[in-house]
Amino acid sequence: MKLPALNTKSVRPAELNRREFFKSGGAVATVTLGTGVTLMAFGGDAHANADAGKRWGLLIDVNKCASDCNACVKGCSDENGWKMDGENPETDPQWIRKVDLKHKQTGREVSMPMMCQHCEEPPCVDVCPTGASFKRVDGIVLVDKHICIGCRYCMMACPFKARSFVHEEIEDQKPNAPRGKGTVESCTLCVHRVDKGGEPACVEACAKTGHQAMMFGDLNDPESEISKALLAYSSTGLRDDLRLNPGVRYSNL
Amino acid sequence: MAHTEYREVTPTPAIWLIAIIAGAFVAAAGLAVLYIEEHGHIVTGMTNQIVWGLPHVFAIFLIVAASGALNVASIASVFGKIENKPMARYSGLLSIALLAGGLGVLVLDLGHPDRLIVAMTTYNFKSIFAWNVILYNGFFVIVGAYIFVQMLRNASPKLVRSVGTAAFVWRLALTTGTGSIFGWLVARPGYDAAIMAPLFIIMSFSFGLAFFILVLGTTFPLTGRFIGGNLIKRLGRLLGVFALAVLYFSAVRHLTNLYVAEHGDFERFILFSGNIYSKLFWFGQVLMGGLIPAVMLLRPAEKTTRKWVYLASILIILGGLIHLYVIIIGGQAFPLEIFPMYEVSSSFFDGAVNEYSPTIYELALGLGGIALAVLIAGIGVVALRILPMTLCDEDIDPEAVDF
Numbered sequence: 001m002k003l004p005a006l007n008t009k010s011v012r013p014a015e016l017n018r019r020e021f022f023k024s025g026g027a028v029a030t031v032t033l034g035t036g037v038t039l040m041a042f043g044g045d046a047h048a049n050a051d052a053g054k055r056w057g058l059l060i061d062v063n064k065c066a067s068d069c070n071a072c073v074k075g076c077s078d079e080n081g082w083k084m085d086g087e088n089p090e091t092d093p094q095w096i097r098k099v100d101l102k103h104k105q106t107g108r109e110v111s112m113p114m115m116c117q118h119c120e121e122p123p124c125v126d127v128c129p130t131g132a133s134f135k136r137v138d139g140i141v142l143v144d145k146h147i148c149i150g151c152r153y154c155m156m157a158c159p160f161k162a163r164s165f166v167h168e169e170i171e172d173q174k175p176n177a178p179r180g181k182g183t184v185e186s187c188t189l190c191v192h193r194v195d196k197g198g199e200p201a202c203v204e205a206c207a208k209t210g211h212q213a214m215m216f217g218d219l220n221d222p223e224s225e226i227s228k229a230l231l232a233y234s235s236t237g238l239r240d241d242l243r244l245n246p247g248v249r250y251s252n253l
Numbered sequence: 254m255a256h257t258e259y260r261e262v263t264p265t266p267a268i269w270l271i272a273i274i275a276g277a278f279v280a281a282a283g284l285a286v287l288y289i290e291e292h293g294h295i296v297t298g299m300t301n302q303i304v305w306g307l308p309h310v311f312a313i314f315l316i317v318a319a320s321g322a323l324n325v326a327s328i329a330s331v332f333g334k335i336e337n338k339p340m341a342r343y344s345g346l347l348s349i350a351l352l353a354g355g356l357g358v359l360v361l362d363l364g365h366p367d368r369l370i371v372a373m374t375t376y377n378f379k380s381i382f383a384w385n386v387i388l389y390n391g392f393f394v395i396v397g398a399y400i401f402v403q404m405l406r407n408a409s410p411k412l413v414r415s416v417g418t419a420a421f422v423w424r425l426a427l428t429t430g431t432g433s434i435f436g437w438l439v440a441r442p443g444y445d446a447a448i449m450a451p452l453f454i455i456m457s458f459s460f461g462l463a464f465f466i467l468v469l470g471t472t473f474p475l476t477g478r479f480i481g482g483n484l485i486k487r488l489g490r491l492l493g494v495f496a497l498a499v500l501y502f503s504a505v506r507h508l509t510n511l512y513v514a515e516h517g518d519f520e521r522f523i524l525f526s527g528n529i530y531s532k533l534f535w536f537g538q539v540l541m542g543g544l545i546p547a548v549m550l551l552r553p554a555e556k557t558t559r560k561w562v563y564l565a566s567i568l569i570i571l572g573g574l575i576h577l578y579v580i581i582i583g584g585q586a587f588p589l590e591i592f593p594m595y596e597v598s599s600s601f602f603d604g605a606v607n608e609y610s611p612t613i614y615e616l617a618l619g620l621g622g623i624a625l626a627v628l629i630a631g632i633g634v635v636a637l638r639i640l641p642m643t644l645c646d647e648d649i650d651p652e653a654v655d656f
Contacts, residue, residue, distance in 0.1 A: 150364015159440035182364030
């Protein structure tokens, strides 16, 4: 996959000057912790690597998703360092989860992964008072951990329950996913991988099981595998009634 | 109307005692905040399901009451009821004190209260929260100016009226902003309604006036000053009308939701499920906080005493806290409807009614906000010429017919 071109265009005009300031200072101020955990979260590099011509998205085939399979969740947990030991289920973050559904009328049962839907019109970004919750020009919705004040208004606003608040101190962080007590976090679509031409860990983990239920790609590129699949088969976005145009779509739901 | 003389309050032992008690509550809140900061929000009852808890109930109650506490001043300056004028300074001071108390709770519950400077300097203007930061700060400035011009020697009535009108318009905007925090949340069936803004405005009228009546009724006897029974009863009648208006707006909110099929499940959850929220709604919000005080305040005046007015004010405040609890906690306890027509389950509590048990730390923080408001109001009346020497009925309006 071609590396996305460098693009410093911001979707947060109010942030521009401050961001530029942080970026210039960041080179000096970036502190390396232990095994390379860097305090420069997604405010700097990740935003700069976004390509305005792309819109990253996922297509999930619900028919191919096995109800007893949790590979995507484990893949995300391993990649991004959030634990899934179930010790404090009410407060532990979950960047991705498996949801089991049973239709009330027909009785049809399905299972599928849920994560940040990377909306084109993300309510979490609209409500965030400081602009910490932001959407990159390539459609990936992220939280800038430096200016998240932990008000949790984005969690109130998200229709998908995709966000978690970090309720306690975090140990053993992954260098690619800096996290912090008192801030909100969610699926980053593995932006660190995507910016290097890779695909999200959940998609990779799903493929390894042989289920092939998840597909990642550029929704703006008509030649991409995901665009061709979306053209050929019907799919749906969750809460389409809200017209948020999520970047994650589900087929056979 | 006789000339009104304002004097600073000389602290009496009773006032010192109240100050010490309030100070102890503020200190307890401070300790609770330090504890939460040290361990994280895991020591609170808040979760990834109930993300806003008891501190937000107290904070939003105080913020809503703050704008309502300005009622009496607005009635004097904007609507020309000069009999309310002697209370206008105190009304302004109390509104500032309540807002400071509410914001204190809100800020100290943040995941990063240390980043307050970020919230004050970095704005996303599409966020009603960001606008509220501006509205809250502006309220301090405008109401501060309003008190200042009232205290100026030889300030022209026109100037007082202009600044008072600005404060009145600002407080309406402020409460519109507070209600819209919920009204503009499209994701949740319990919110997402334009009526939240006017509902919050009328709630502010009611809760703020109830607070003002109680503080007025406490401060005057404590400072050895006189306050007329007719005055309290007249404010009480107004409070009774506001209490009914809150009931009316609540009824319209729920009836509208009931009419819409997609919100039916939520309304059944709040109104008829028999859970804690429906009990709080009917017995706490409607009966104790609405109907009973309205009857107490609006029955024939000759049967009312000032004690009834104080008791009704207490009921309205308790009912108001319950009202906000049902809105804030009840609205989150009901699961998000991501998959209509499906039964849903997951390890992240999808489809489940969410549990919430507040801890002592959250309660301490919330009560600390009320105590902070009391302290600020107390310091204000000791340091400044806010309180009139008397609010005797004959001085205020000798022509008024006795209740």
